[in-house]
Amino acid sequence: AVGEGVDAGLLGRRVWIWEAAWMRPDGTAQEYVVLPAPQAVPLPDHASYDLGACLGIPGFTAHRALTLPGSGPDRLGPGTWAGRTVLVAGGAGAVGNAAIQLARWSGATVITTVSSPEKARLARAAGAEHVVDYRAEDAASAIRAVAPRGVDLVVEVAPAVNAELDQAVLAFGGTVVYYSNDGGNTLTLPVFDQFIAGTRWQGLLVYAVPPKAKAQAVADLTAAVGAGALRVGEAAGLPLHRYPLEKTAEAQRAVQDGTIGRVLVDVGEF
Incomplete structure (x- = not known):
């Protein structure tokens, strides 16, 4: 159904x-949800419900990291990141997977760090051109071998743990955008090294992204889906783990336990 003043053409589409749970008492582990019209975005015909369910927060977070003022272009799309290099920390994670795919679609050279051969396989499936297992090799040397002048942007999931590495591989004027605090909540940076390199560290909370930037993310993510640039599933480096609605509690535990990939709740037959 649609409310008063909403395009009736949305009926049946x-x-x-996105953001169905933010500032509301419930989310999407239910059969029906009521949202403002801009938060219900037409899904291209060829795109699966699985893909649609996975876009939301990871897609928005990755998009904002790649388009923050001072760190990247205003919009994503073919050629917008051409000639620049992006390092994605944790390329087997949900945000990391989306960042790899969006950066590749936009023409960036993409390097990612992982902690195991299995995660390396997933990161390559997502499209990362260079995968560094930081437990098996010297990560800074491996990254600098690919990007001698340094990387332009780091999409960072564990800033407290990776601060030294990120500073060692950043290009002059490069940016670290961090969206989580995996591994620690205290970030320590050498002040002198920061200002002589002109580098920047920027925190990102997707819920606080300005409305205009969210509208841009909706448009760019939809375009990426339409172009086949965003995918989900094992072959795309993002395994899917399914639970029926009545086992939502088990699904939540799987998320809390750090299951690799995306956890989906099936609410009915489509």
């Missing part, structure tokens, strides 16, 4: 939705 397949959509993907």
Whole structure:
């Protein structure tokens, strides 16, 4: 159904939705949800519901990291990141997977760090051109071998743990955008090294992204889906783990336990 003043053409259309749980008592582990019209976005015909369910927060986070003022272009799309290098920390994670795919679609050279051969396989499946297992080799040397002048952007999931590495591989004027605190909550940086290199560290909370930037993310993510640049599933480096609605509690535990990939709750037959 649609409310008063909403385009009735949306009735019966397949959509993907975003921020359904933010500042509300419930989310999407239910059969019905009521949202403002801009948060129900038409899903291209060829795109699966699985893909639609996975876009939301990881896609928005990756998009914002790649388009923050001072760190990248205003919009994503073919050629917008051409000639520049992006390092994605944790390339087997949900945000890391989306960042790899969006950066590759936009023409960037993409390097990612992982902690195991299995995660390396997933990161390559996502499209990362260079994968560094930081437990098996010297990560800074391996990254600098690929990007001698340094990387332009780091999409960072564990800033407290990776601060020294990130500073060692950043290009002059490069940016670290961090969206989580995996591995520690205290970030220590050498002040002198920061200002002589002109580098920047920027925190990112996707819920606080300005409305205009969210509208751009919706448009760019939809375009990426339409172009086949965003994919999900094992072959795309993002395994899917399915639970029926009545086992939502088990699904939540799987998320809390750090399951690699995306956890989906099936609410019915489509």
